[in-house]
Amino acid sequence: MAVVSLDIDTFLEKLAQQPLLLDVRSPAEFAHAHIPGAVSLPLFSDEERKVVGTAYKQESRQQAIKIGLDYFGPKMRPMVETVEKLNAGKEGVLVHCWRGGMRSGGVAWLLDLYGIKVFTLKGGYKAFRQWVLAQFERDYNLQVIGGYTGSGKTEILGKLARHGEAVLDLEALADHRGSAFGHLGRAEQPGQEQFENKLALALHALGAKPFWVEDESLRIGSLFLPNNFHDQLRKAACVFIDIPFEERLDHILKTYGSFPVDQLIVAILRIQKRLGPLETKTAINHLVEKEIRQAFAILLKYYDKFYTKSLNSRPADAKPLNRLNAVAVDTLRNTQLILQACSIP
Known part of the structure; x- marks a missing residue:
């Protein structure tokens, strides 16, 4: 299998079928606002996200990824087991982060490796918010x-x-x-x-x-x-x-x-x-x-x-x-x- 990246319209068509929707942003990001029906499955805690983000800005992308992997490694098995339970009886999982970048990419790679069909959202939650605002026009x-x-x-x-x-x-x-x-x-x-x-x-x-x-x-x-x-x-x-x-x-x-x-x-x-x-x-x-x-x-x-x-x-x-x-x-x-x-x- 391979991870499939969807534009916002196709993503919403999938969402209408009520699949498991995973929001892998931090708990604070999710608490502020999220796509209705999403389940919070944060790749990083609020503090971990802050550390990774600081490393990205002040050092390099590579250093940020290394730090992120240190956090991600111990969470891999619990994350797979959690998704396995949540996804029982459903076909395919939708995954998104803020911009559709490393966080959703990392979780999608892990779930795909385990054998779960994964769809990600191009542009992440940011793309969803742009779509939301467009509906009111x-x-x-x-x-x-x-x-x-x-x-x-x-x-x-x-x-x-x-x-x-x-x-x-x-x-x-x-x-x-x-x-x-x-x-x-x-x-x-x-x-x-x-x-x-x-x-x-x-x-x-x-x-x-x-x-x-x-x-x-x-x-x-x-x-x-x-x-x-x-x-x-x-x-x-x-x-x-x-x-x-x-x-x-x-x-x-x-x-x-x-x-x-x-x-x-x-x-x-x-x-x-x-x-x-x-x-x-x-x-x-x-x-x-x-x-x-x-x-x-x-x-x-x-x-x-x-x-x-x-x-x-x-x-x-x-x-x-x-x-x-x-x-x-x-x-x-x-x-x-x-x-x-x-x-x-």
């Missing part, structure tokens, strides 16, 4: 679901997906529900670069077909949507589900009302500059007095004001806003309303 066929906070838009997206519609769930990718309380009950958000990696692959999987996406601001929690993609989101055709305030407030209470008061207070303090000192103080006092509905009502009014401003500032060349009146946060009924409005059986 493409044009997409978006159909946006809008609605004030508490309208159950995320639930509608899920129902549309079960109906067979193509869906992009930005909040799931960002691991955040978008509001001040959006992080509650969820894992820590990925870093910005990792979020972009996940988003690019999700967009790639959708291809050229139209898909549904929830209306989002530029920022989701601590993360930002790529500017060009967000511009498309702002200009796309939007179906706006208009639900009465009290119905949405009920929905917010069901979603977040059971979280500990101290967590709710911390969430409010995160937006105190935008909410204002008086409203912040009043909302927190309501929470302290166990008046959860009153506290949430203050926040919902704030978000309604913010969202109305966003609607009124849609670009002049934006596609029409189709406003649908709904009586309650009813996922099934509101999904049917949307499908009927768009003439989808």
